[in-house]
Ligand SMILES: Cc1cc2nc3c(=O)[nH]c(=O)nc-3n(C[C@H](O)[C@H](O)[C@H](O)COP(=O)(O)O)c2cc1C
Ligand code: SF4
Ligand code: SF4
Ligand code: SF4
Ligand code: FES
């Protein structure tokens with residue numbers, strides 16, 4: 001393409017950052033040294049068709065330099081043969097990329113709903129007085145702190161993530177955080193003293209069931225994490241790892257699909273779609289996959305987990321990464337895909353490290369790559385990091401994001417199993433869904449279906465946070481009641497009186513203490529107008545001002561809408577404005593009129609928005625309005 | 633640019649682009665495959681339309697008018713404005729008529745309570761955040777759906793911002809932008825393949841922008857004006873039209889439109905010349921024209937000053 005660039009040039013440092021991802025440019029047409037050969041032919045090498053490398057390249061600049069300058073952006077445009085306006089459009093879509101100069105060291109301080117229950121407001125107030133206002137440079141201009149959405153560390157709230165860009169870039173988690181600790185860590189980062197080793201998963205703080213010596217029935221999803229030693233492929237195999245893949249290969253794709261169908265496993269990412277149906281749709285198109293047909297199948301593990309209050313996928317990846325990899329490999333085996341992707345949330349440094357380590361060891365040990373376990377199966381997995389956009393967890397937005405476009409959802413139909421990543425048939429599954437697979441194949445689908453209830457088979461991970469005595473991820477067979485789950489986690493924190501529970505995250509619904517006997521199943525929660533969503537169970541005691549929580553949820557959606565469609569883009573904005581008026585006691589007309597307007601907007605957002613974000617952005621607010629009269 | 637480094641010319645091995653030579657007769661177009669007919673029902677009326685038609689096409693056949701904003705027959709549908717939504721039996725949400733293809737036995741309602749509510753609110757959302765004063769159809773739609781954008785109060789967020797006048801040919805007033813993506817498509821893959829503008833930012837602050845918002849003359853823009861041709865709200869406007877509107881002399885009732893052919897090159901684009909008071913005030917091209925599909929280049933679009941009798945420059949003293 002004939003690319004027109006402004007005069008801004010990349011610095012040497014910026015070029016090194018880009019080249020670290022893309023290699024050294026082959027000719028001046030790609031931004032390299034000009035050579036005689038370049039004067040004879042317009043030749044931009046193999047950069048055509050490399051657009052999917054845009055997001056990793058932007059990450060490389062952000063990590064190496066701390067922001068993306070016009071010169072750096074021009075160089076990327078040249079290297080990847082993409083118009084600079086388009087590169088800018090993509091870069092400006094993601095929250096993690098800065099397009100204005102800012103300090104290399106950034107503290108992201110979560111002020112989202114779970115952290116509010118654990119003192120994030122005080123933390124922010126203290127930081128304001130010690131470091132100055134959020135968003136303006138502190139520590140002599142060498143660092144900056146920003147308020148952030150949920151960081152997926154809610155069990156250890158209040159949470160802070162420190163990122164330090166540069167030649168050696170680091171990300172470190174601080175949770176629970178104090179203002180003093182934030183300041184110490186910032187100082188360490190400034191003096192280049194951040195520990196080289198990554199953080200560790202603290203079982204006691206994050207997986208309370210691991211502390212109980214034997215739980216009955218035994219945990220299916222968390223049992224290896226509880227062993228606390230599943231970081232090498234040898235220990236993984238010692239605890240039953242790769243038995244599922246071996247059995248799947250013995251059963252063949254059809255046999256494996258039969259077991260999955262018998263298990264009645266439904267997706268854990270929110271939409272509760274039967275996994276067997278999804279995989280079968282790809283399997284049935286396998287005959288079109290002849291060589292040179294230009295067709296391919298892809299499987300994707302959706303690890304973008306950004307729903308406020310959700311952290312289960314992070315803990316699975318940190319504590320049992322090989323199980324995720326094994327699940328994806330079986331997915332590839334059944335669907336005929338040769339390439340799998342893990343789309344991993346950008347703010348999860350430890351999970352990314354553990355997953356990459358697991359992929360590398362699997363490859364070394366013949367569990368990935370050519371001829372897996374001597375079966376002829378060829379399959380590889382690549383990690384793609386998200387960059388701070390909740391919407392990229394929506395599966396079609398995720399495709400656009402991997403392909404190097406703005407993470408805007410696509411219209412459905414066509415559905416991903418027909419036309420997904422690179423317009424090829426694609427199966428997307430949640431991390432927890434995939435971790436269920438090896439065990440199902442190993443023990444048989446029928447055995448799995450016996451757990452839980454008729455319509456909600458198996459066990460489920462729940463993210464307990466907020467005012468709960470022992471926050472963390474819990475595994476329970478579906479069908480247990482909300483009360484049983486809360487009791488298991490030690491009840492309301494500090495003997496507080498329970499006011500409300502948020503089920504399923506910001507896109508979920510509030511329920512009241514009167515509804516504690518609701519069984520935690522898809523159908524049970526649906527019956528009370530709620531949802532299991534991503535497994536969030538967030539408690540609020542009576543000290544919480546629910547109106548502030550609603551406002552924070554509204555502000556979350558305002559921040560995270562992709563902005564593509566009118567009902568959502570303007571709707572979430574008007575919704576926040578309307579709530580602000582109600583909270584400050586200045587409704588337009590009476591409070592009842594304002595609420596009527598709010599609900600009417602909610603209806604149009606639900607009905608007319610393109611994707612699940614707009615369709616559910618009003619649901620938590622609506623559920624609260626139905627249960628309590630908090631604005632009168 | 634950096635200077636040329638002469639490597640050893642003896643080892644010179646430039647990649648050689650090859651141009652395939654045409655061989656033999658031009659192959660005939662494949663025979664048109666007769667398209668299957670699909671039976672559907674709209675507002676209780678049965679209709680049969682060719683496979684591949686949209687609900688919008690079918691509704692048009694029946695004489696049912698559907699409001700549209702981001703849809704244009706010459707562009708790939710993006711279905712983002714949602715003003716065209718209809719109720720499809722069995723679907724949890726409403727569906728966009730402009731892009732949803734008909735399927736056998738669909739049953740559709742285009743004027744139900746749900747449809748009217750969503751269309752009204754979408755119009756209210758737009759009109760409460762965007763200046764629609766030069767968007768001709770919007771007033772009519774708003775009357776039809778009884779939309780009252782002022783009910784969101786005085787302090788509501790809008791996209792109001794200063795107008796961008798950075799070249800002699802056209803102005804960009806993004807206070808009037810509904811983010812229909814049409815200009816981006818026309819500048820990009822659907823027509824011009826120049827990619828000077830793209831959607832930037834996210835959410836309510838998403839906007840149409842060049843890289844880092846540089847002025848148009850610094851961007852890749854080639855001034856084909858195809859973005860102006862597709863903009864439904866007047867956010868993109870000929871400078872000539874803008875100046876006349878500012879002076880209060882713009883008056884479409886006094887204008888005539890003459891179809892002609894561009895005199896510049898052999899492509900032979902169809903032009904529609906809009907003239908007021910003996911002056912050309914803007915140039916468009918018919919969307920359904922087989923050569924242009926509404927698109928022109930800078931010469932046909934803006935190069936008409938020579939037609940006008942220019943007052944001679946005053947002789948230098
Ligand atoms: C706004 C939005 C965000 C989403 N985020 C996630 C996510 O972070 N992780 C996830 O697994 N699914 C997410 N989903 C659901 C996915 O679109 C998809 O349904 C899911 O990954 C399918 O996996 P499953 O069948 O295993 O549940 C999201 C959906 C929406 C609408
Ligand atoms: S509903 Fe919201 S997030 Fe989804 S496509 Fe529309 S604007 Fe984007
Ligand atoms: S400038 Fe015009 S064509 Fe472009 S997005 Fe805005 S309203 Fe649509
Ligand atoms: S508009 Fe441009 S391409 Fe078309 S005939 Fe005129 S000069 Fe040629
Ligand atoms: S980490 Fe703060 S709310 Fe989740």
Ligand code: FES
Pocket residue numbers: 699700701702703710711712713714715716717728729730731
């Ligand atoms: S006209 Fe159909 S969504 Fe815009």
